[in-house]
Amino acid sequence: MRRRRSLSSVRSAIFWFFCVCAGAQAALAQGPQTTPSIWAPDSTPAHEIYGLSLFVLLITGTIFAVVAGLLTYVIIRYRARGTDAEHEPAQVYGSTQVELAWTVIPVLIVVVLFLTTARMIFAIQDAPEPKSALNVTVVGHQFWWEFRYPQLGIVTANELHVPVSSSALPEPTYLRLLSADVDHSFWVPQLAGKTDLIPNHPNQLWFDPQHTGLYVGQCAQFCGVEHALMLLRVYVDTPDQFAAWVKNQQQPGVQDEKVAAGRHVFETQACMNCHTVTGTVAKGTFGPDLTHLMSRATIASGAATNTPDNLRAWIRDPNQFKPGALMPAMQLSDEQINELVAYLSTLH
Numbered sequence: 001m002r003r004r005r006s007l008s009s010v011r012s013a014i015f016w017f018f019c020v021c022a023g024a025q026a027a028l029a030q031g032p033q034t035t036p037s038i039w040a041p042d043s044t045p046a047h048e049i050y051g052l053s054l055f056v057l058l059i060t061g062t063i064f065a066v067v068a069g070l071l072t073y074v075i076i077r078y079r080a081r082g083t084d085a086e087h088e089p090a091q092v093y094g095s096t097q098v099e100l101a102w103t104v105i106p107v108l109i110v111v112v113l114f115l116t117t118a119r120m121i122f123a124i125q126d127a128p129e130p131k132s133a134l135n136v137t138v139v140g141h142q143f144w145w146e147f148r149y150p151q152l153g154i155v156t157a158n159e160l161h162v163p164v165s166s167s168a169l170p171e172p173t174y175l176r177l178l179s180a181d182v183d184h185s186f187w188v189p190q191l192a193g194k195t196d197l198i199p200n201h202p203n204q205l206w207f208d209p210q211h212t213g214l215y216v217g218q219c220a221q222f223c224g225v226e227h228a229l230m231l232l233r234v235y236v237d238t239p240d241q242f243a244a245w246v247k248n249q250q251q252p253g254v255q256d257e258k259v260a261a262g263r264h265v266f267e268t269q270a271c272m273n274c275h276t277v278t279g280t281v282a283k284g285t286f287g288p289d290l291t292h293l294m295s296r297a298t299i300a301s302g303a304a305t306n307t308p309d310n311l312r313a314w315i316r317d318p319n320q321f322k323p324g325a326l327m328p329a330m331q332l333s334d335e336q337i338n339e340l341v342a343y344l345s346t347l348h
């Protein structure tokens, strides 16, 4: 029995050792990862958080190794042998020195952890915003993200585009975090720490991604039934890609006569009460702006890829992808849905 307990300490020590190795290895990978990763920071705040977590892991890992090591030693060295069990060993009570040691040392350790963490939080939060910074207002909605670029006059949803920020040309992105309903949390672990979007309490977050590509994240605060399908995509573009994206987003919705039937359905059904297509009568703001729907790779906050089939299925019944999503199934005919999808497919 005792031998087995010491074995399990050894086993968990090995487990932790492998965790740290796996983390260190993943950290060597550069650039965006396909799943949210805390092991591959790629922006200043994320690097700072990563460094701090390694420091915390080192301290707690050392404590674990010392305690587990002593425990293992004592269990093996002083295990019951032969007739030992018949006599109770000498009992020792109270030692001021030992008690002081095991009180003062942990308090000191906690103070060190607290101070390093607090210092890092303030260093990130107080970083002065450079003139070259891009400002984006993020509004959390049940269960999607609204992105507004006040300097550029752009409104989009779910897929954030930002420029890459190199040391030669620093162009960090500063997010102002708001919420339209409940508490959400913006978390793209490779770029920055999680920060909540609280109604009536604007928060701020910044990052300066060092590589181009797609960084993924998610809402990290339970905000309702579809919380788990409130995914985040941050595209880090080269300066040219970003300028082209901005130029396209600033255009009004394309008006193609070939899809007038679908546009008519859109503007005579409730769609227009909840969605905006700039340049048309549709000015709703309850749901995502659809002016450039086709510039997005996914729909419904990453719940499905943006294909005509998925759009059809989504409009027929949003609950198929996202049970609890706040867009109603509108009981439209197949013909109306096909016309709608043809129209939406022109919104590049």
Ligand code: HEC
Pocket (backbone or CB within 6 Å): 142, 143, 144, 157, 158, 226, 266, 269, 270, 271, 272, 273, 274, 275, 286, 287, 288, 290, 293, 296, 298, 299, 300, 301, 311, 314, 315, 322, 325, 326, 327, 328, 330, 340, 344
């Ligand atoms: C009551 C308001 C409401 C109405 C009416 C409505 N929608 Fe929506 N729509 C939403 C909301 C909210 C979402 C976001 C759902 C989510 O991701 O959780 C959405 C999402 C979408 C999306 C995905 C957009 C994206 O970028 O993720 C499309 C496309 C869409 N709606 C089309 C339509 C069409 C077409 C109609 C009319 C047939 C319509 N909607 C009617 C509220 C509405």
Ligand SMILES: [Cu+2]
Pocket (backbone or CB within 6 Å): 140, 141, 143, 183, 184, 185, 219, 220, 221, 222, 223, 227, 230
């Ligand atoms: Cu949320």
